[in-house]
Amino acid sequence: MTNENDLDGLLQHARQTAHTPAPALIERVLSDAYALQSPGQPVLRQAAPSPSLLSRLVRGLGGALGLAGLTTAALAGVGIGFYDPPALAAWTQTLTPSSAIDTVELIPDLDVFMDES
Amino acid sequence: MQMPLDAKDDLPDETLVARYAQGDRSAARILTLRLTPRILAYATRHLGGDRAEAEDVTQESMLRLWKAARDWPQGNVAVMPWLYRVAGNLCIDRLRARQRRRATALDDAPDLADPVPGVEARMMGDDRLAALDHALSQIPGRQRQAVVLRHIEGLTNPEIADVMDIGVEAVESLTARGKRALAAALAGQRGALGFDDDEA
Numbered sequence: 420m421t422n423e424n425d426l427d428g429l430l431q432h433a434r435q436t437a438h439t440p441a442p443a444l445i446e447r448v449l450s451d452a453y454a455l456q457s458p459g460q461p462v463l464r465q466a467a468p469s470p471s472l473l474s475r476l477v478r479g480l481g482g483a484l485g486l487a488g489l490t491t492a493a494l495a496g497v498g499i500g501f502y503d504p505p506a507l508a509a510w511t512q513t514l515t516p517s518s519a520i521d522t523v524e525l526i527p528d529l530d531v532f533m534d535e536s
Numbered sequence: 537m538q539m540p541l542d543a544k545d546d547l548p549d550e551t552l553v554a555r556y557a558q559g560d561r562s563a564a565r566i567l568t569l570r571l572t573p574r575i576l577a578y579a580t581r582h583l584g585g586d587r588a589e590a591e592d593v594t595q596e597s598m599l600r601l602w603k604a605a606r607d608w609p610q611g612n613v614a615v616m617p618w619l620y621r622v623a624g625n626l627c628i629d630r631l632r633a634r635q636r637r638r639a640t641a642l643d644d645a646p647d648l649a650d651p652v653p654g655v656e657a658r659m660m661g662d663d664r665l666a667a668l669d670h671a672l673s674q675i676p677g678r679q680r681q682a683v684v685l686r687h688i689e690g691l692t693n694p695e696i697a698d699v700m701d702i703g704v705e706a707v708e709s710l711t712a713r714g715k716r717a718l719a720a721a722l723a724g725q726r727g728a729l730g731f732d733d734d735e736a
């Protein structure tokens with residue numbers, strides 16, 4: 420065959436000729452398809468599992484960053500409590516005066532008014 | 537919501553694959569009826585007319601489609617070129633296995649590819665198609681793949697480039713050389729194929 424038109428015609432003929440699959444092949448292909456599929460269920464795409472209590476708690480605190488900040492603050496508080504640095508001593512003493520208040524007179528008695536009069 | 541089957545017939549392959557992954561059995565049926573004949577035709581020609589092997593390749597290709605459906609990248613990958621690529625690779629594997637068998641065991645000759653035109657095509661009375669299949673089996677595999685995809689399956693050059701994972705220029709070169717090789721393989725058969733009669 421040297422005529423290009425003949426070859427093109429032959430290829431066109433092949434293009435128009437259907438290869439009808441045997442029914443058995445269709446059945447085999449469909450059988451595979453159904454075996455990998457459950458009706459009405461997206462079986463091949465698993466639903467995401469619900470988050471655990473811990474992960475919800477972490478998310479509530481602002482995620483990993485929030486949890487890290489909270490942990491750092493807690494550890495710093497514990498450290499300060501244990502070591503009581505001298506630089507803070509003067510400040511903490513103002514919060515706890517050495518002179519204790521022994522009695523507080525919530526209802527003054529009559530003598531007070533008598534003295535003023 | 538269930539759609540009538542004939543309405544789904546118009547849906548693109550990619551949509552049907554997504555519906556299949558969601559459990560829609562009718563999508564599986566439509567895809568099977570739509571795609572199986574095309575892959576079977578492609579594999580049959582790629583394998584030099586060996587229908588039994590082509591059916592195995594077709595089933596394996598479709599099986600890979602079902603398995604890939606769950607993670608199908610919607611909007612990015614067209615189904616048909618993807619299937620052609622899978623089927624083409626499977627055919628190449630089988631052709632290589634044939635060559636290994638041919639090289640190592642001449643006693644297995646009856647199991648090898650039938651060098652004469654396919655019996656089925658002869659029974660159909662279409663010697664021209666049988667001769668074409670035989671001639672296709674005589675040309676290099678990459679050229680055969682390009683010629684079949686371009687001139688029989690009707691893909692565009694960019695689509696073929698995607699299937700064969702090569703550039704468009706390489707596709708053009710392969711199809712041109714493939715057609716010349718095909719014409720050479722069919723040379724001398726004009727009379728036998730009845731082309732002389734057509735001109736008379």
